[in-house]
Amino acid sequence: MMTDTLKPRDGKDVESAVQGALAEGKSLEIAGHGSKRAIGRPAQTDLTLDLSALTGVTLYEPEELVLTARAGTPIAEIEALVASKGQQLAFEPMDYGALLGGWPGAGTVGGALAANLSGPRRIKAGAARDHFLGLTAVSGRGETFKSGGRVVKNVTGYDLCKLIAGSWGTLAAMTELTIKTLPGPETEATVAIVGLDDAAAAQAMIAAMGSSCDVSGAAHLPAAVAASLPLAHAAGGGRALTLLRLEGVAPSVAHRQAALVARVKPFGEVVTIAEASSVPLWQAVRDVLPFAASRAGAEAPLWRVSTAPTQGAALARMVTNATGASCLFDWAGGLIWISVPDARDDAAAPAVRRAVAACGGHATLIRAPAALRAAVEPFEPQDTVLAALTKRVKEGFDPKGVFNTGRMWAGV
Amino acid sequence: MSVVMPQPDAAVLARRESIVAALSAIVPGEGVIASERAMRPYESDGLTAYRALPMVVLLPETTEQVSRVLAYCHREGVKVVPRGAGTSLSGGALPLTDGVLLGMAKFNRIREIDFDNRVVVAEPGVTNLAVTQAVEHAGFYYAPDPSSQIACTIGGNVAENSGGVHCLKYGMTTNNVLGCELVLMTGEIVRIGGKHLDAGGYDLLGIITGSEGLLGVVTEITVRILKKPETARAVLVGFNRSEDAGDCVSRIIGAGIIPGGMEMMDRPAIRATEEFVHAGYPLDVEALLIVELDGPQAEVDHLIARVEAIARDCQAVTCKVSSSEQERLLFWAGRKAAFPAVGRISPDYYCMDGTIPRAKLPLVLKRIRELSEHYGLRVANVFHAGDGNLHPLILYDANKPGELDKTEEFGSEILKLCVDVGGVLTGEHGVGVEKRDLMPAMFSETDLAHQQRLKCAFDEKGLLNPGKVFPKLHRCAELGRMHVHAGRVAFPDIPRF
Numbered sequence: 051m052m053t054d055t056l057k058p059r060d061g062k063d064v065e066s067a068v069q070g071a072l073a074e075g076k077s078l079e080i081a082g083h084g085s086k087r088a089i090g091r092p093a094q095t096d097l098t099l100d101l102s103a104l105t106g107v108t109l110y111e112p113e114e115l116v117l118t119a120r121a122g123t124p125i126a127e128i129e130a131l132v133a134s135k136g137q138q139l140a141f142e143p144m145d146y147g148a149l150l151g152g153w154p155g156a157g158t159v160g161g162a163l164a165a166n167l168s169g170p171r172r173i174k175a176g177a178a179r180d181h182f183l184g185l186t187a188v189s190g191r192g193e194t195f196k197s198g199g200r201v202v203k204n205v206t207g208y209d210l211c212k213l214i215a216g217s218w219g220t221l222a223a224m225t226e227l228t229i230k231t232l233p234g235p236e237t238e239a240t241v242a243i244v245g246l247d248d249a250a251a252a253q254a255m256i257a258a259m260g261s262s263c264d265v266s267g268a269a270h271l272p273a274a275v276a277a278s279l280p281l282a283h284a285a286g287g288g289r290a291l292t293l294l295r296l297e298g299v300a301p302s303v304a305h306r307q308a309a310l311v312a313r314v315k316p317f318g319e320v321v322t323i324a325e326a327s328s329v330p331l332w333q334a335v336r337d338v339l340p341f342a343a344s345r346a347g348a349e350a351p352l353w354r355v356s357t358a359p360t361q362g363a364a365l366a367r368m369v370t371n372a373t374g375a376s377c378l379f380d381w382a383g384g385l386i387w388i389s390v391p392d393a394r395d396d397a398a399a400p401a402v403r404r405a406v407a408a409c410g411g412h413a414t415l416i417r418a419p420a421a422l423r424a425a426v427e428p429f430e431p432q433d434t435v436l437a438a439l440t441k442r443v444k445e446g447f448d449p450k451g452v453f454n455t456g457r458m459w460a461g462v
Numbered sequence: 463m464s465v466v467m468p469q470p471d472a473a474v475l476a477r478r479e480s481i482v483a484a485l486s487a488i489v490p491g492e493g494v495i496a497s498e499r500a501m502r503p504y505e506s507d508g509l510t511a512y513r514a515l516p517m518v519v520l521l522p523e524t525t526e527q528v529s530r531v532l533a534y535c536h537r538e539g540v541k542v543v544p545r546g547a548g549t550s551l552s553g554g555a556l557p558l559t560d561g562v563l564l565g566m567a568k569f570n571r572i573r574e575i576d577f578d579n580r581v582v583v584a585e586p587g588v589t590n591l592a593v594t595q596a597v598e599h600a601g602f603y604y605a606p607d608p609s610s611q612i613a614c615t616i617g618g619n620v621a622e623n624s625g626g627v628h629c630l631k632y633g634m635t636t637n638n639v640l641g642c643e644l645v646l647m648t649g650e651i652v653r654i655g656g657k658h659l660d661a662g663g664y665d666l667l668g669i670i671t672g673s674e675g676l677l678g679v680v681t682e683i684t685v686r687i688l689k690k691p692e693t694a695r696a697v698l699v700g701f702n703r704s705e706d707a708g709d710c711v712s713r714i715i716g717a718g719i720i721p722g723g724m725e726m727m728d729r730p731a732i733r734a735t736e737e738f739v740h741a742g743y744p745l746d747v748e749a750l751l752i753v754e755l756d757g758p759q760a761e762v763d764h765l766i767a768r769v770e771a772i773a774r775d776c777q778a779v780t781c782k783v784s785s786s787e788q789e790r791l792l793f794w795a796g797r798k799a800a801f802p803a804v805g806r807i808s809p810d811y812y813c814m815d816g817t818i819p820r821a822k823l824p825l826v827l828k829r830i831r832e833l834s835e836h837y838g839l840r841v842a843n844v845f846h847a848g849d850g851n852l853h854p855l856i857l858y859d860a861n862k863p864g865e866l867d868k869t870e871e872f873g874s875e876i877l878k879l880c881v882d883v884g885g886v887l888t889g890e891h892g893v894g895v896e897k898r899d900l901m902p903a904m905f906s907e908t909d910l911a912h913q914q915r916l917k918c919a920f921d922e923k924g925l926l927n928p929g930k931v932f933p934k935l936h937r938c939a940e941l942g943r944m945h946v947h948a949g950r951v952a953f954p955d956i957p958r959f
């Protein structure tokens with residue numbers, strides 16, 4: 051594998067690397083720590099463009115709510131820095147380490163944005179894309195360009211940050227990013243309902259989200275899933291657990307906790323979980339620990355499905371009835387992690403795609419053996435108009451297909 | 463008027479009659495407006511210094527009609543300018559004399575209210591306020607609230623990525639839109655997203671929002687609605703120095719408090735609004751802050767006390783907490799009427815919209831005062847203080863020869879100043895024609911070329927709203943060309959492994 055990796059030291063190097071690749075007709079795989087490398091179609095590239103040497107926070111002004119960092123800066127380092135000022139990345143970026151069998155805490159800020167990471171707080175605070183203020187990047191034309199700025203409110207020109215967020219390195223190599231930081235909550239608590247089936251849980255979460263309680267996390271762990279998390283097991287005695295998180299200043303959390311308990315009591319037995327257990331429990335939900343590689347199998351197929359919250363339970367039922375899969379619900383039922391028994395040779399793709407077609411939304415095959423990810427489209431197939439538009443966007447930024455081409459769809 | 467619009471296409475103008483006839487076969491009856499008198503109301507948007515009569519105004523009623531109109535115009539090489547309510551302050555909906563003005567006013571129905579998923583599906587011509595009105599009986603609202611909300615449309619909001627006084631806490635339009643139906647210039651129809659939280663694939667919704675009508679015509683929008691906070695209270699704080707007010711804002715955020723709204727006004731703005739609405743503003747202060755906290759009663763009471771303490775620490779000279787809903791609304795009445803209030807004390811005013819890093823506020827205000835003296839034009843400043851979005855209102859008289867030109871020059875100086883201190887040209891009103899030629903102050907040729915290639919992916923012929931946003935119109939073929947230097951040394955001295 052010698053000489054297969056280019057490790058630029060700065061933005062200028064990145065530009066030279068891309069120009070070099072263009073001149074030699076070579077393709078590049080953009081990587082930070084490579085922690086999410088196993089997601090997507092297995093694409094053939096000639097060289098790896100390793101951005102992990104582009105590190106360092108170049109600006110952090112907590113009172114302006116902004117932070118600028120080079121793309122290879124570890125996300126863990128950034129989270130620690132903002133935490134030292136009582137702030138957080140409100141999009142609560144999940145850590146794919148456990149799911150993909152990597153080590154926890156890996157990943158760069160560039161990777162977090164390229165994958166548009168989010169977490170349970172997505173329902174209240176948005177995803178990475180909602181906190182992405184500015185970028186400098188090198189496109190597949192070997193040109194450095196920038197978009198956005200370092201202020202939290204800006205509509206000058208197209209919002210290319212949004213486009214690059216979630217593009218999985220197929221459009222440009224980011225070299226520097228500016229993101230929004232926000233105050234972290236003073237405290238948190240969780241209200242949990244015990245023993246609900248998926249459909250009842252969906253109703254309870256809808257009721258909670260429709261209240262003024264400002265719920266910042268709403269997840270449902272069916273019994274078998276809850277049983278696999280010691281904290282959830284302790285709270286629910288091995289039964290299903292529907293979790294509702296409250297964050298904020300102490301008097302507010304206390305007040306909302308009382309209101310929320312009253313609101314969800316009609317659904318079943320209610321328990322409350324104090325901060326000390328609530329924090330790690332939500333981290334486990336965020337990182338989908340019940341389906342961790344160490345538990346489910348390093349290559350056991352795992353789907354991530356985004357749908358309307360009211361459709362979650364029905365969609366999950368369609369898939370589980372057909373395949374015996376198990377599910378974890380986040381985002382008030384709108385995000386479903388579906389773990390498929392690993393014996394299957396099609397990752398249950400037909401069942402998942404059928405359910406998504408019936409219920410709306412989209413599904414991504416997050417974990418599966420490379421051969422399966424080549425055989426089954428990991429990203430949701432697009433209709434012809436959207437696929438053509440997507441391809442034209444790709445060609446605008448990367449006409450020669452130097453970057454991660456084929457990772458999302460053939461040619462993209 | 464200093465901005466040059468694209469040269470009208472003489473060949474298109476010569477075929478006007480047959481083009482209007484063909485379009486009349488697509489859009490029925492009164493949806494076609496072709497007489498000069500009837501087209502007059504469409505000749506400008508909120509940036510009234512710029513006017514032009516379009517070739518024809520069309521008011522389609524269905525997505526199918528929009529699709530057929532665009533397909534026809536695409537085939538025939540006819541330009542199209544989409545329009546919502548025409549409240550844009552940057553000239554985004556300024557007609558082109560050789561183009562169709564596509565008014566979306568008849569797309570005025572709310573298609574679905576879904577409380578369980580907390581979304582509303584609306585047609586683009588529905589006004590911003592109508593979305594909130596449709597759901598408030600159940601205690602919900604739509605968060606982005608531009609001051610123009612009784613008039614402006616959701617389609618216009620998406621095109622401009624509009625904000626409002628609550629966007630520090632609740633986000634701009636882009637953070638509150640989940641899906642849309644879009645008709646491309648070719649007439650093709652695309653659906654992006656829906657009731658789920660992320661659309662999947664490239665975030666096209668994220669670039670359509672804020673694209674100022676250059677990428678496609680939006681024919682349906684799915685927005686998120688939120689449950690109304692239990693309560694809200696506002697504090698009115700006066701300062702003798704704008705530095706103290708700025709410091710107070712920073713310290714509030716530094717203390718981990720994100721208020722529902724945080725607005726600042728300077729002395730001229732305070733005076734104009736107080737005389738207009740009698741909100742009880744102190745008249746002897748240099749800067750006035752309105753800080754609104756919303757949420758459960760317990761939280762609001764707790765945070766109000768903290769904000770009061772911070773304000774006192776920052777040398778506040780007056781500090782008044784609203785004691786009733788009526789009083790809270792009165793505090794806001796002044797701020798919300800700031801533009802018309804300034805309109806009363808001057809024949810005309812010009813509203814600017816830059817964003818700056820908040821710490822630069824004292825410097826920027828000082829420079830604006832100096833420029834104001836230099837140009838001999840008065841300025842009143844209103845400021846979305848939490849997010850650094852500054853609205854200097856330049857007072858002028860369009861009937862005085864040369865005064866509009868001087869005002870525009872002054873405005874440009876302010877916006878360049880915003881960029882110089884690390885800010886941006888526009889925080890919420892858009893580039894349009896107004897700031898088009900200032901884009902190079904913020905972006906290089908290469909930056910702009912990358913944005914324009916996105917335009918090419920959506921509208922290769924450049925027929926949709928040309929002359930807006932981009933200072934130079936490049937042909938897509940020219941932008942697509944790539945110069946690869948084969949034969950040069952690849953990867954000269956980049957570390958390799």
Ligand SMILES: Cc1cc2nc3c(=O)[nH]c(=O)nc-3n(C[C@H](O)[C@H](O)[C@H](O)COP(=O)(O)OP(=O)(O)OC[C@H]3O[C@@H](n4cnc5c(N)ncnc54)[C@H](O)[C@@H]3O)c2cc1C
Pocket residue numbers: 507508543544545546547548549550551553554555566586607608609610613614615616617618619620621622623624625626627674675676678679680681801890891927
């Ligand atoms: C008094 C006043 C106060 C204001 N306050 C605020 C404020 O607080 N915050 C703020 O952000 N803005 C504010 N604005 C600016 C303006 O109201 C917003 O930009 C608004 O979103 C424009 O909506 P509209 O329906 O009037 O759009 P228009 O002015 O008709 O059009 C605006 C742009 O959108 C495009 N467009 C319209 N509809 C569509 C569609 N269906 N598909 C594709 N493109 C479309 C047009 O081509 C144009 O480029 C204010 C304006 C006024 C006059």
